[in-house]
Amino acid sequence: xxxxxxxKRVADGIRRRVTAFTLKNGGGYLSxxxxxxxxxxxxxxxxxxxxxxxxxxxxxxxxxxxRAGNEDYATGAGYNGPxxxxxxxxxxxxxxxxxxxxxxxxxxGRMAEEGLxxxxxxxxxxxxxxxxxxPGHELMAGSLGQALSQVIGIALARRExxxxxxxxxxxxxxxxxxxxxxEAVETLxxxxxxxxxxxxxxNGQSADGRIDEVMRIEPLKDRLLAFGAVAVxxxxxxxxxxxxxxxxxxxxxxxxxxxxxxxxxxxxxLAERAPRFHYIRFTRxxxxxALERFYVEKWGGKK
Amino acid sequence: MGGQEVKLETQVHQRNLVKWAAxxxxxxxxxxxxxxxxxxxxxxxxxxxxxxxxxxxxxxxxSAAGGMAREGFTPWVHTFAVFLYRRALDQIxxxxxxxxxxxxxxxxxxxxxxxxxxxxxAIEDVAIMRAVPNMTVLETGDATDVETVLDxxxxxxxxxxxxxxxxxxxxxxTEPFKLGRARHLKKGTDLALFTAGITTEEAMRATEVLExxxxxxxHLHVTTHKPFDDPAVLEAIENARYGxxxxxxxxxxxxxxxxxxxxxxxxxVGKKLLRLGIPDTYAHGGSRPYLMRYYGLDALALVRGVxxxxxxxxxxxxxxxxxxxxxPVHGDFKAEAL
Numbered sequence: 001x002x003x004x005x006x007x008k009r010v011a012d013g014i015r016r017r018v019t020a021f022t023l024k025n026g027g028g029y030l031s032x033x034x035x036x037x038x039x040x041x042x043x044x045x046x047x048x049x050x051x052x053x054x055x056x057x058x059x060x061x062x063x064x065x066x067r068a069g070n071e072d073y074a075t076g077a078g079y080n081g082p083x084x085x086x087x088x089x090x091x092x093x094x095x096x097x098x099x100x101x102x103x104x105x106x107x108x109g110r111m112a113e114e115g116l117x118x119x120x121x122x123x124x125x126x127x128x129x130x131x132x133x134x135p136g137h138e139l140m141a142g143s144l145g146q147a148l149s150q151v152i153g154i155a156l157a158r159r160e161x162x163x164x165x166x167x168x169x170x171x172x173x174x175x176x177x178x179x180x181x182x183e184a185v186e187t188l189x190x191x192x193x194x195x196x197x198x199x200x201x202x203n204g205q206s207a208d209g210r211i212d213e214v215m216r217i218e219p220l221k222d223r224l225l226a227f228g229a230v231a232v233x234x235x236x237x238x239x240x241x242x243x244x245x246x247x248x249x250x251x252x253x254x255x256x257x258x259x260x261x262x263x264x265x266x267x268x269x270l271a272e273r274a275p276r277f278h279y280i281r282f283t284r285x286x287x288x289x290a291l292e293r294f295y296v297e298k299w300g301g302k303k
Numbered sequence: 304m305g306g307q308e309v310k311l312e313t314q315v316h317q318r319n320l321v322k323w324a325a326x327x328x329x330x331x332x333x334x335x336x337x338x339x340x341x342x343x344x345x346x347x348x349x350x351x352x353x354x355x356x357x358x359x360x361x362x363x364x365x366s367a368a369g370g371m372a373r374e375g376f377t378p379w380v381h382t383f384a385v386f387l388y389r390r391a392l393d394q395i396x397x398x399x400x401x402x403x404x405x406x407x408x409x410x411x412x413x414x415x416x417x418x419x420x421x422x423x424x425a426i427e428d429v430a431i432m433r434a435v436p437n438m439t440v441l442e443t444g445d446a447t448d449v450e451t452v453l454d455x456x457x458x459x460x461x462x463x464x465x466x467x468x469x470x471x472x473x474x475x476x477t478e479p480f481k482l483g484r485a486r487h488l489k490k491g492t493d494l495a496l497f498t499a500g501i502t503t504e505e506a507m508r509a510t511e512v513l514e515x516x517x518x519x520x521x522h523l524h525v526t527t528h529k530p531f532d533d534p535a536v537l538e539a540i541e542n543a544r545y546g547x548x549x550x551x552x553x554x555x556x557x558x559x560x561x562x563x564x565x566x567x568x569x570x571x572v573g574k575k576l577l578r579l580g581i582p583d584t585y586a587h588g589g590s591r592p593y594l595m596r597y598y599g600l601d602a603l604a605l606v607r608g609v610x611x612x613x614x615x616x617x618x619x620x621x622x623x624x625x626x627x628x629x630x631p632v633h634g635d636f637k638a639e640a641l
Contacts, residue, residue, distance in 0.1 A: 068461060
């Protein structure tokens with residue numbers, strides 16, 4: 001199988017798994033899977049240089065938050081491989097995409113399928129909105145706009161330590177409403193942190209609806225360029241374009257890949273929900289039945 | 304004996320930090336465009352590779368400090384306290400405190416130590432930072448506290464907030480302070496008095512005169528607001544015949560007064576507690592002596608508080624307090640022997 005085929009297989013698996021959970025749970029962050037499936041699939045299968053998972057295939061239960069004396073504590077970073085100087089690191093910022101990331105980990109063999117069954121169960125770390133103990137997560141990022149700044153600290157430290165690995169950050173376009181995000185972008189430029197590569201799921205959606213009706217963030221590319229970054233725009237559902245974007249030269253500057261995406265790509269039955277995609281709820285039985293039918297037609301009985 | 308002035312020292316942190324950090328390559332300093340104002344200019348000049356300018360991006364700076372701490376460095380983040388615990392509280396909580404990271408948040412301009420007015424005066428920082436899980440909260444009251452807080456903080460395996468002093472600072476003590484242990488300045492049986500930061504010097508002035516009037520006081524200088532578990536605190540409270548007074552350069556809500564109240568309530572000590580401090584109000588800009596008088600933070604305010612608690616007037620006036628000559632305290636209870 002070519003890497004393109006593998007990336008597409010992973011993306012399809014992400015959509016299938018997140019759709020299944022949305023049906024099972026009576027709701028979920030499904031549009032995020034639709035928009036970001038190819039981004040995460042391409043990052044994990046082609047772009048990032050990660051080692052194999054060093055975390056238990058089935059995630060351990062919740063064993064307390066970080067605090068003095070909690071020796072059992074670990075973040076979910078081990079699913080992204082060991083921390084080595086030459087290896088890349090991955091940081092997810094909009095952690096309400098957690099299920100999308102968990103599905104990615106399963107599809108790429110980093111987490112067992114049983115781990116997904118723990119999703120949103122009490123006492124589990126496979127939480128609905130990921131915390132740093134959740135599989136594939138390394139930072140507390142649920143208060144949006146903080147991850148990129150945290151990665152600045154990590155990137156500065158890795159540079160001091162002479163590490164060559166890159167630092168990949170997955171962000172949502174809604175985070176570019178936030179002042180701290182722009183503080184971080186200017187700081188990336190100030191410190192010439194070219195080890196930082198940001199993939200933005202630019203699905204044009206936020207909690208209230210279409211971003212352009214909530215706050216003005218465009219022209220995102222021009223703004224990023226003006227702030228001293230290298231920025232490119234690609235079709236966020238084109239795995240080759242997503243992979244090629246990582247190769248854009250950006251010496252001395254952080255690289256931002258604005259992946260223009262569609263919030264119902266691959267689950268077209270959601271299209272009629274426009275302009276509200278943030279959290280898919282079923283307010284009428286027919287809505288759920290429509291998604292059920294779509295699922296069976298597209299993926300058969302397999303869940 | 305007219306000399307009331309205790310020995311003042313300047314730029315204590317500026318010089319001390321550079322000396323202290325010389326053999327600690329893991330120590331890095333973050334600054335938010337207030338490098339000179341927070342006495343880290345000399346650090347920046349001496350160790351430019353360990354100095355990080357973040358400009359006025361405090362939220363970004365705090366999150367970045369968390370990131371750097373995750374990779375083994377110990378960021379000492381310097382700026383005015385208000386821009387940290389107010390502006391960047393969410394970042395302090397989620398990027399630093401939740402992950403229990405070794406970030407040292409050095410907040411300057413506690414209470415009314417600045418003429419900068421309400422925007423610059425950290426009057427409720429202890430209350431807020433004390434409520435943050437995993438956070439250790441320290442406060443400095445003299446030059447020795449300012450110097451020795453570095454070792455105390457660096458030994459904590461988690462985040463630390465420090466109420467820091469700058470500029471001209473009295474040297475009241477000669478011994479290093481210890482985490483979770485108050486300094487004992489006087490031992491007596493009428494009142495238990497707790498002070499922290501700049502109120503300690505004022506209190507030392509007042510207690511000298513009060514003692515001459517026959518008021519017997521146990522006086523503890525608190526440097527650790529959290530954890531607040533020094534057994535000497537309860538002991539002092541239990542031994543106080545008339546009651547307990549707290550005296551702080553902070554609002555009376557959530558700071559030292561509340562810390563002592565919690566200890567009293569949990570131990571079931573039914574005694575009067577008088578909380579002296581900024582009375583649940585914002586302050587305004589002005590000189591330090593003016594503000595200390597206006598908000599009731601000077602030695603005379605404490606004397607009046609003691610009178611209220613004892614229910615009698617002691618006949619102490621401004622001139623009596625001015626005549627007090629303070630000497631550095633060399634160890635616990637040394638002041639008693641003077």
